[in-house]
Amino acid sequence: MFGSIAFGQSSAEFEVIEGSTAGLTLTVTIDTSIGTSSDVDTTVQQVTGFANANFDPAIPPFLAMELPELEFNLGTGDVSYDLFCLPIFGCQTLEITVSDFIIRLDKGGVSAPFEGDTAFFPDAPFVSSFNYSVTGDLVNIEGSNVVPDFYSFGADVIPLKGNDLLMDNLLLQTFSFELDPADLPVGVNNVTIEAQVDLSGTMLFGTLESACSPGDFNCDGCVDGGDLGILLAAWGTPGSDLSGDGSTDGADLGIFLSLWGC
Numbered sequence: 001m002f003g004s005i006a007f008g009q010s011s012a013e014f015e016v017i018e019g020s021t022a023g024l025t026l027t028v029t030i031d032t033s034i035g036t037s038s039d040v041d042t043t044v045q046q047v048t049g050f051a052n053a054n055f056d057p058a059i060p061p062f063l064a065m066e067l068p069e070l071e072f073n074l075g076t077g078d079v080s081y082d083l084f085c086l087p088i089f090g091c092q093t094l095e096i097t098v099s100d101f102i103i104r105l106d107k108g109g110v111s112a113p114f115e116g117d118t119a120f121f122p123d124a125p126f127v128s129s130f131n132y133s134v135t136g137d138l139v140n141i142e143g144s145n146v147v148p149d150f151y152s153f154g155a156d157v158i159p160l161k162g163n164d165l166l167m168d169n170l171l172l173q174t175f176s177f178e179l180d181p182a183d184l185p186v187g188v189n190n191v192t193i194e195a196q197v198d199l200s201g202t203m204l205f206g207t208l209e210s211a212c213s214p215g216d217f218n219c220d221g222c223v224d225g226g227d228l229g230i231l232l233a234a235w236g237t238p239g240s241d242l243s244g245d246g247s248t249d250g251a252d253l254g255i256f257l258s259l260w261g262c
Contacts (some may be wrong), residue, residue: 009219010058014051014167014206016072022047023198024101026079028094031190032140034084041079045101047202048073051167053157058210058219059230060159060239065119066111070153071104072202083138094136096193101130103172103197106148118169120154128175128195139191141183151175159238159248163208170199180186214242215259222262231256 001241023043029038039209049072055062076099086100106125128147134140151173158166176194184191214220217230217240231248234240240248 010210012206014204021201025196027194037083039081043072043077058145074101092137162244167204
């Protein structure tokens, strides 16, 4: 864990790009005195949110990323279910509204190395919180829930033009929770909800802010031969782009040489 921006690191504040969506698939399983039944429904939600990230080294290609903060707000969604379906008699219907559905990293955050553009966090401490309303033939309850647990999470961080970054290809492990048994009516033993959040339609945009001076790519306090090697290794990529045109080229070399010294 990095802890804070330090030698050789940089940071970026990301925001979810407007228009991002998430597919929310909820599988409901009800256990009653007459048996168990389950059904699944999906809704597409507008997503807002943010992330704060620290990177090492200060410029791409990055070797590691720390996420002190990450939060997604999926707003309010409605899903419906048909349970205990029988010929002639039909099904028992159930309507669920989930509101203020927030998924965030718990305090302390996470860190992981990059494999290419991808950072994968196998045991990230998340907290999911939401309000719910369940109405139907079997259950009529309202409440709220806070679910702390460890989920796998992954993201790509892609350098764009200048210091801009895109966080994309987000992956979040499926998680589940149970409604409070004390809220359930007589005859209903348990209600379990499994949540799958598809973040493939969610992207975050951020701008890299380096703790180092321009041209000091290795953050040793000087613009010198070590930094020149880094610039040449990044030639043709956004990695050491000083001019803001999205590519490391002759213009950047000219700027770099003008910064030479300690």
